[in-house]
Amino acid sequence: MKTLNLPIKAVLIDLSGTLHIDDTAIPGAVDALKRLRKTNIPVKFVTNTTKESRRFLHERLVGLGFEIKPDEIWSSLWAARDLVASRELQPYLMLEDAAMEDFADLGKQEGEHEYNSVVIGLAPSMFDYDHLNKAFRLLLRGASLIAIHEARYYKRSDGLALGPGPFVKALEYAADCKSEVVGKPSPNFFKSALGDVDPKYAIMIGDDVRDDIGGAQKLGMQGILVQTGKYRPGDEDKISPPPCKVCPSFTHAVNMLLGELQKSE
Amino acid sequence: MKTLNLPIKAVLIDLSGTLHIDDTAIPGAVDALKRLRKTNIPVKFVTNTTKESRRFLHERLVGLGFEIKPDEIWSSLWAARDLVASRELQPYLMLEDAAMEDFADLGKQEGEHEYNSVVIGLAPSMFDYDHLNKAFRLLLRGASLIAIHEARYYKRSDGLALGPGPFVKALEYAADCKSEVVGKPSPNFFKSALGDVDPKYAIMIGDDVRDDIGGAQKLGMQGILVQTGKYRPGDEDKISPPPCKVCPSFTHAVNMLLGELQKSE
Numbered sequence: 001m002k003t004l005n006l007p008i009k010a011v012l013i014d015l016s017g018t019l020h021i022d023d024t025a026i027p028g029a030v031d032a033l034k035r036l037r038k039t040n041i042p043v044k045f046v047t048n049t050t051k052e053s054r055r056f057l058h059e060r061l062v063g064l065g066f067e068i069k070p071d072e073i074w075s076s077l078w079a080a081r082d083l084v085a086s087r088e089l090q091p092y093l094m095l096e097d098a099a100m101e102d103f104a105d106l107g108k109q110e111g112e113h114e115y116n117s118v119v120i121g122l123a124p125s126m127f128d129y130d131h132l133n134k135a136f137r138l139l140l141r142g143a144s145l146i147a148i149h150e151a152r153y154y155k156r157s158d159g160l161a162l163g164p165g166p167f168v169k170a171l172e173y174a175a176d177c178k179s180e181v182v183g184k185p186s187p188n189f190f191k192s193a194l195g196d197v198d199p200k201y202a203i204m205i206g207d208d209v210r211d212d213i214g215g216a217q218k219l220g221m222q223g224i225l226v227q228t229g230k231y232r233p234g235d236e237d238k239i240s241p242p243p244c245k246v247c248p249s250f251t252h253a254v255n256m257l258l259g260e261l262q263k264s265e
Numbered sequence: 266m267k268t269l270n271l272p273i274k275a276v277l278i279d280l281s282g283t284l285h286i287d288d289t290a291i292p293g294a295v296d297a298l299k300r301l302r303k304t305n306i307p308v309k310f311v312t313n314t315t316k317e318s319r320r321f322l323h324e325r326l327v328g329l330g331f332e333i334k335p336d337e338i339w340s341s342l343w344a345a346r347d348l349v350a351s352r353e354l355q356p357y358l359m360l361e362d363a364a365m366e367d368f369a370d371l372g373k374q375e376g377e378h379e380y381n382s383v384v385i386g387l388a389p390s391m392f393d394y395d396h397l398n399k400a401f402r403l404l405l406r407g408a409s410l411i412a413i414h415e416a417r418y419y420k421r422s423d424g425l426a427l428g429p430g431p432f433v434k435a436l437e438y439a440a441d442c443k444s445e446v447v448g449k450p451s452p453n454f455f456k457s458a459l460g461d462v463d464p465k466y467a468i469m470i471g472d473d474v475r476d477d478i479g480g481a482q483k484l485g486m487q488g489i490l491v492q493t494g495k496y497r498p499g500d501e502d503k504i505s506p507p508p509c510k511v512c513p514s515f516t517h518a519v520n521m522l523l524g525e526l527q528k529s530e
Binding site for chain 1: 389390392393394395397398401402405417418424425426427428430431432434435436437438439440441
């Protein structure tokens with residue numbers, strides 16, 4: 001494996017599967033994050049979600065014992081909010097109510113403005129013919145299509161269930177347009193989380209070889225794949241170039257990072 | 266333009282836009298069909314529909330004055346029925362009630378058999394998250410996906426509305442599979458309508474340059490594009506090779522055919 005480019009100027013960390021699984025922290029992860037914090041390297045938490053507001057994510061992580069500030073959480077939903085705000089869009093939001101919270105302060109007032117964009121997340125209650133048809137007609141009139149992410153499906157307690165991706169593809173095909181994907185693995189997602197930091201000196205730690213590591217490395221970041229969460233043996237061979245480093249867990253990843261930093265002093 | 270391959274052993278004719286528009290026959294079309302009938306060349310009527318049963322289509326055409334027998338009508342819905350019957354499939358039908366009629370005699374009994382296929386037409390009342398999720402899970406378990414056709418949208422009285430195509434694409438993406446498209450422009454559709462007739466000696470008359478003419482010519486048939494219905498100037502240049510013949514209307518197409526037959530006697 002490669003040695004890391006130093007100095008390290010930012011570390012991005014995936015949430016589900018890397019720091020926790022559902023409501024359980026990955027063993028050692030709370031302490032490992034504390035030790036990483038001592039280096040004073042800026043940290044951000046990057047996650048693909050279409051329905052959990054930043055406040056909700058923050059509350060869950062703090063509840064698990066992690067030291068995290070709300071504005072260190074960079075979710076695909078929040079990134080979509082940011083994109084809508086920066087372009088001053090009037091979006092038709094295909095989101096569940098719980099996700100609307102992140103858009104609440106943008107001052108959209110139903111009926112007052114013409115929608116000029118469609119923002120689509122995982123919104124089962126809006127994935128019916130009439131709502132999709134409304135989105136389709138907006139796209140025909142030139143609205144832009146913003147996909148929070150494009151997952152094919154997700155795991156639900158009763159089995160696999162459709163993700164937002166299929167409905168994004170349906171609208172793209174219907175209106176003969178292309179969506180702008182906001183979340184991982186879009187390089188822009190990592191870029192916006194990094195701000196001014198040169199990707200060359202930034203690390204991404206995650207359990208999804210394509211969405212976390214592949215996406216980050218496409219931008220020039222250094223990816224560390226952890227073998228927890230959704231990791232399956234052989235995942236490291238699924239992207240080219242392969243992950244910069246592969247570690248058994250977030251704890252091992254932090255220990256390796258701290259070791260390399262120490263060697264360089 | 267090319268001269269036609271003789272003898273002509275079958276003529277396939279599109280319905281909407283070629284013989285009639287809504288509830289009005291194209292001027293001269295009823296008489297032209299009568300004159301074509303006198304040649305004793307077998308005729309079939311081929312149409313993409315996902316919701317009108319053969320009985321309904323027949324009643325409408327007879328009501329407009331056309332001499333047509335029910336079994337001369339070859340619709341994409343009927344072709345799907347035929348495919349389901351020939352393969353002895355147990356399909357999960359994503360169709361509106363009016364379309365179910367064509368499948369009524371296939372003896373499917375809800376609950377008794379495991380579905381091993383998904384047949385999808387334009388079924389707004391089934392295009393919601395739960396029904397699509399059910400179809401998705403069947404596909405994951407190995408069911409085949411049969412699309413009656415893949416139209417992006419259609420014209421409704423209140424504007425354009427989503428066709429079955431977007432929902433087919435959604436399921437294909439979700440389950441990482443490919444649908445089998447039954448209707449036009451699928452060459453198999455024309456082939457099944459022709460039966461034993463060599464496509465080289467068969468004619469297709471229609472107003473849709475891609476779905477009617479392009480599809481038929483791909484199978485080796487000879488296409489005659491009529492400039493009624495959805496025809497727009499320049500359509501003849503949209504496929505390669507171009508239509509074998511272009512005629513102002515169905516009447517002109519029949520006159521041209523009869524003229525060529527007479528010359529060859």
